[in-house]
Amino acid sequence: MTRYNAPMTSPPALFRLALSRPAIFRGAVSALALATLVAALPASAAERKPAPHAAPDREAVERARQAASCLQMAEKTPKAAFESALTWQDRGGGDMARLCQAMALFHQGQFQASATRLEDLVPTLGKDTPEGASSLLARAGWAWLRAGDSDKAEKAYTAAIDRSPRDPELLVDRAFARAESERYWDAIEDLNRAIGMAPKRAEPYLYRAGAFRALGNDSKALEDVGVALALEPGNPEALLLRGNLRAVTGNPDGAKSDWRSVMRIDPDTTSAKAASDNLARLQGAEAEGKPPAK
Known part of the structure; x- marks a missing residue:
């Protein structure tokens, strides 16, 4: 029986494939967008200082600029960014500096530490807007997934969904967490909801197809992947x-x-290598007269 490399179909690798994509932090906006979102919020009580001659708008712009710079550094040179963020915190950077530290830890591969720090920031950076809180929780969920703790990832995503219930990206993210625990029907439930909110997006159909494949329902999987490719x-x-x-x-x-x-x-890419290997296996099986594996 010939086996085919299937990073999108072997449980729970369907969702794990996305974890290996470089430069993708699922369920999260860009570093600049995050910095703008949370830096525009009021400073926490511990960070508020009298500044009678300072313009609040200019302060917010400067905080956003510093945060964006630090978060971008965290992606490229995370160790240097972490040290820079420690210095910034000592100089009054407060929660924004701690956010940069958390993201630098993520990009260093210290996922558990990053997730814990991100969750710790929710009561302060996320207290003023649901979007701020859900963005932080989505990042924490992804970090927990990278740390191999799908239960904590699901809890983080659920908390994010509670704050932003109409965000289909968060439902797709939680589906990842549920699939990592091989809870494919629960993942499908989230993907159904995501499709209901964003029926013209290919990604939820693709991931639902993979979940159906993992459950052995190839006909439903083919139907969904067909929709994904039509889109x-x-x-x-x-x-x-x-x-x-x-x-x-x-x-x-x-x-x-x-x-x-x-x-x-x-x-x-990983997909191209899998495709090449599968093509070679199928051709080899045909030459030997063997049937394909289920």
């Missing part, structure tokens, strides 16, 4: 998944076509 025709992950599904449902020519498309559209 986003060149999506390499969707093409890879459809190729895998076609290979095990009696459509080898369709599988080969999809895998070759992945290799052409998205070369030098």
Whole structure:
């Protein structure tokens, strides 16, 4: 029986694939957007100081500028950013400096420490707007996932959803956490809700297809991946998944076509390598007269 590399279909690797994407922090806005969001909030009581001659708008702009600079550094040179944020905190940077420390720890791979610090910031940086709190909690959830603690990740995402219940991204994120615990029906429930809120987005259909595949429902998986590709025709992950599904449902020519498309559209990636390996396995199986694996 031939086995196909399926980073989008073998449980719970469907959702783990996204964890390895460089430069993607799922469920979270960019560093600049985060800095602007939380820096515009009122300073915490511990940070408020009399400044009779300072213009509040200018102070907010400067806080946002410093935060954006630090958060961008955290992505590129996290160790240096962490040290810089410690110095900034000593000089009165307060919660914004602590936020930068948390993000620097994340980009260093210290996910548990990052998640804990992000959650600790919610009562202060997230107290004034639901968006601020849910953004911090979404980051904490992703850090918990990277730390391998899907239970804490789900709790963080649930808290984020409680504050921003109409955000489909948060539902997709919680689906990741639930799938990591192999709770595929719970993941599908979240993805159903995300699709109801954003029916023209390909991603929830793609992930729901992977969940159905993990449950052994290839017909539903094919249906969903077809919708994903109708919405986003060149999506390499969707093409890879459809190729895998076609290979095990009696459509080898369709599988080969999809895998070759992945290799052409998205070369030098995990998806392209999986597609290349699967193509070689299928061709080898055909040469030996073996049936494809389910």
